[in-house]
Amino acid sequence: MDTTELKQRLIDEVESRKDELLELCSSLIKIPSENPPGDSTEISQFIADYLGKFDISVEWHESADKMYNLISTVGNSNEGKNLIFCGHTDVVPAGDRSKWDFDPFSGEIKDGWMLGRGASDMKAGLSGLIFATTILKRLNIELPGSLSLVIVPDEETGGEFGVPWLLEKGLVKGDGCLIAEPSSPRNPTIGQKGSYWFELEVFGEPGHGSLSPLAGQNAISDMVKALLEVQKLWDLTIEIPESVKPLIEVTHRYMREVETERLKYIDVFEKITVNIGTIEGGTKSNVIPESCKVQVDCRLPFGITQEEVTAILTDKLDQLGIRYELRRFGFRSQANYTDANDPVCKAIVDNITFVTDEEAYGVMQWASSDAKHFREYDIPVLQYGPAYLPTIHGYNERVKTEQIITCAKVYIAAVIDFLYSK
Template sequence: MKKNDVVNLVEESRDELIQLTSRLLQIPSENPKGDTKEISDFIINYLKENEIDTTVYEPDHHRFNLVAKVGENSGPQLVYCGHSDTVPVGDITQWDFDPFSGEVKGGFLLGRGASDMKAGLAGLIFATVLLKRHNFPLKGGLTLAIVPDEETGGDFGVPWLLEKGHVKGDGCLIAEPSHALHPTIGQKGSCSFKLTVKGAPAHGSLAPFVGRNAIVDALNAIKEIQKVSELKPDIPKELKPLLQKSNDYLLERENPEMAGIFETVTCNVGTINGGTSSNVVADTCVVEIDCRVPFGIKRSTVMAFIKEKLDSLDITYTIEDLGVKSNANYTLAEDPVCEAVISNICEVTKKDAYGVLQWACSDARHFREYNIPVLQYGPAELSTIHGFNEKVQVEQVVDCAKVYLLAAIDFLSK
């Protein structure tokens, strides 16, 4: 079947794809609380109706990993990966529409998870169904892996499946939101931690003569920690062309104010909590900080720098790791899975496409830890991700599904 025929196949079935996406949006799967039973049951039934069996793994109560396969067990193996959970809706009064409506309006699908990433997930599921429904002759196999807890770190999702050996492959496509022409093929590392500073309580009227204020010490500590942005990375030579493309992408298509973010250790003071009352010298202050680590610097180097700065202060403190811990990681643009996806983005959009780096991180790092090349490409209205009034363009949902199907056929036909 020619590429135009495959594209037309998706186009002819677009109503089914949009209905599938809308239905996923109508099912709440906020995380936390992290209950994915209802959305998992729906996906299992949809796949069963299309003669695809699903294996269910429940590593934690009501968090369901779904694994379905089509094609052959021999030959090249491709993984489609997506998460079924979303961030919480938040203050519902700030939404202009029902966040669980799944409504189509003005060319957009509306609802929590529309961009991150139920539209992309629907595209993966739909492409898998079309491969099965139309009996495409594949020389390899496709594994559809749907995980339940990416939004809270993913301990029971991708890393669990990989560790248990339930998912294997020669390449992976994750439908995380991206620019329509620029999938992400690499990402910065993550280094988040909780700093606890201890002081000595006293009556507030005696400060600073008596007692030791943990909040004041913590503020001094924060100033030193923020100096981590002064670290200069030693960018690997082979990464420099991709780094240049990524910087060009920021300047031309994203946000010029972010120029240099790929070469900088970013440092965000996320939360600070200390003291008990205004008339008591604070004896404890807890600060949560999120640093993102560029290529050319290891996470361990960042933590060593921070500890050295803190040790130079006359304070009492402890540090505890939080959340994601990873070094920067990437997949070569020349890898077969990247070429399959990017070439078909060009085919579908009739525009030039290329992979870029990501300033955040995701489940992609886990696949790379298991030597599985991976990239991320999904439909998105990027400005609405994790915010109120989340939405995604209908045409982009359809285009991504076309890319998913064409990329799978190319990758699994060699």
């Protein structure tokens, strides 16, 4: 089998049908699938109907009320390897519509841009995965293995009812996975920092405000002391393991040469980031507050565990002599990555170069994603998808239509390389 010739044939097919691909993407954006509330009924039915036009069957798995996971498989599932294409249908809320320059659910194409909520995160990538899968089916391509299209409804709020739910129930298995999350055009993300979210509540003793600080115990004042210690997590020097230093170094190169406008963030990969996201406390200005609560988002580099961060925090807070409770919630993971030489990474990176004739290489991401769940189940994974990164989760979200088409070409070519590789 001449795989290069087959890949080129499939790439040409995507090019000839690119208007259909963009129409699919536009249709997905037009369906509001904000999470919260997380109702994926309409968009899931649309996708299932679309796949059904090409005789691709769909398994429905409802993980929570109106949250539907869809699984479709093409190729030979009885032998060979299985590649997973994974994408999520949910998007973050559009927010204040008056701050958008266009209808966030228009799915309009203007001046070479696809417009709307989810254009970058991640309906453009999702449409590419779906479209590539249908092309393989439409052309009756005989694959020496199988491709599983896994579409989940819950990623933007932590993903409890999406990827981890499917993996835990054994509904998804594979030898490699591509998630079409937004990325740089030539630089897929092959590693992510860890996540450490916690709620800190400090307790005081109420009293009349006119007697403070002589009376009572002011929980807000004690919280100020506590937050000074929390923020010092950034100052810790973390010993990065030798095994991941090459990944950190190539990511530094990426920031110096590609994402130069974000060069000021280059230290983020070796530090614990600290974001105090919410704070509440007290009842009235003339009442000494008996409680103050904050929620904090920390991202952890390689070289430190969640348990070690907990130990550091509790040691520092105990020394303050305050009464407090530390509660974990939300995203939880250690820093994680897939080796750049793994077949699934090579399949994507090599085909970015094959399609674009430009150098490509994998880098680290300073945030977290569903990728960690696949790695927990020993499924190598990376992320690559069309995006205009400055607009993700913001107003006027958009992506270049050219990127949508390029990514779809990479996806379909990568299937061939991955399934035919030993």
